Amino acid sequence: MDRFEPNLRIPGPTALPPSVREAGSRQMINHRGPEFAAMLARILDGIKPYFGTTSDVAMITTAGTGGLEAAVVNVLSPGDRVLGVSIGSFGDRFAKIARTYGADVTKIEVEWGQAADPATLRAELGRDPGYKAVLLTHNETSTGVMNPIRDLAAVVREVAPDALILVDSVSGLGAVPFEMDTWGVDVVVTGSQKAWMSAPGLAMIAASERAWAAMETATMPRVYLDLRAHRESHAAGQTPFTPAIAVVYQVDEGLRLMTAEGADAIFARHEACAAASRAGLEALGFELFADPRHASRTVTAAVVPDDLDWKSFNGELKRRGLVLAGGQGKLTGKIFRLGHLGSVTIEEIIGAIRTLEIASIAAGRSIRPGVAVAAAQVAALESYGIVTPTAAGAGA
Numbered sequence: 001m002d003r004f005e006p007n008l009r010i011p012g013p014t015a016l017p018p019s020v021r022e023a024g025s026r027q028m029i030n031h032r033g034p035e036f037a038a039m040l041a042r043i044l045d046g047i048k049p050y051f052g053t054t055s056d057v058a059m060i061t062t063a064g065t066g067g068l069e070a071a072v073v074n075v076l077s078p079g080d081r082v083l084g085v086s087i088g089s090f091g092d093r094f095a096k097i098a099r100t101y102g103a104d105v106t107k108i109e110v111e112w113g114q115a116a117d118p119a120t121l122r123a124e125l126g127r128d129p130g131y132k133a134v135l136l137t138h139n140e141t142s143t144g145v146m147n148p149i150r151d152l153a154a155v156v157r158e159v160a161p162d163a164l165i166l167v168d169s170v171s172g173l174g175a176v177p178f179e180m181d182t183w184g185v186d187v188v189v190t191g192s193q194k195a196w197m198s199a200p201g202l203a204m205i206a207a208s209e210r211a212w213a214a215m216e217t218a219t220m221p222r223v224y225l226d227l228r229a230h231r232e233s234h235a236a237g238q239t240p241f242t243p244a245i246a247v248v249y250q251v252d253e254g255l256r257l258m259t260a261e262g263a264d265a266i267f268a269r270h271e272a273c274a275a276a277s278r279a280g281l282e283a284l285g286f287e288l289f290a291d292p293r294h295a296s297r298t299v300t301a302a303v304v305p306d307d308l309d310w311k312s313f314n315g316e317l318k319r320r321g322l323v324l325a326g327g328q329g330k331l332t333g334k335i336f337r338l339g340h341l342g343s344v345t346i347e348e349i350i351g352a353i354r355t356l357e358i359a360s361i362a363a364g365r366s367i368r369p370g371v372a373v374a375a376a377q378v379a380a381l382e383s384y385g386i387v388t389p390t391a392a393g394a395g396a
């Protein structure tokens, strides 16, 4: 390792800013006391605009998957017809949770690397009018694809107006705009270790008024994940069970940093980092895995070329301080992923591309030194509108 700290560029857990790290090491407090109540209120108020909702949000001590499970078990009953739209491994997981709890799940399986097609969704909802809920993944971390949730939700609202729309935005929310109320989405789940720049351990879940009402009649079993208990306790400034206080401190601090930066600046930064990642990887000769029309703004997946020994290449990256994620499930060994969400700067992305460039040259790939770094930098500048594509091309 030739760096003091690695350049952690996996799509979560994301790197922590210094003040968030410090926040996590603070002394414990009484989770039934006024300090905790004030902190919880700050977090719930501060996070709502990122969901785009005025409805109540619950914060549960659990991994993101627990949040997905909470979404399912709170609004559904065994035997309910559910349409699981899967574009990758996290879409599969969402559908599996619903099936495990007894829902009658039909899946739309989209080819990995592609986004869900509103027309396909429309056709399926038209074919079977009995769906109680539709499961969607906002950002499919396993493939680097971001679904057009607004368009997909619009189809559901039009064709199956009574169906609930449950969205996994574990790795999207906070990094890109989301308008839950305007789009007519019913439940949205996110996780502390992604855009919120905190350690893993908390899931934040927003539910529409329709979803809160559905919880009164839903009969899937739930105790720890009963969102009504969390909402009731939150109203009293508490959580029903002992929360991961250290992570709560961190999310509070992360949101403070996010407020200081401003949502628009955060979204622009993620867009620029995504553009730089894609341009840099392409300039290094890697084929991007995702359909470019739906490329994620929080994680970029690239295909491992046949002539590259990924294991030894990745070992070299790690030795040089760059930590990337490999492929998951059926994509193991076939793709690698560069995370750019949460606490991430253009400089860190350019640093990652530089490391990839050096390791590529060292591995004997035919790359002109500096070209990928320049491509990443130009893409970031273009994304910020600092240079126009024409001017950048002319200068290159």
Ligand code: PLP
Pocket (backbone or CB within 6 Å): 011, 012, 063, 064, 065, 066, 090, 137, 139, 140, 141, 142, 168, 169, 170, 171, 191, 200
């Ligand atoms: N959904 C998506 C889109 C994710 O990216 C992840 C984690 O990477 C999860 C769900 C699961 O979160 P966790 O690993 O915290 O259970």
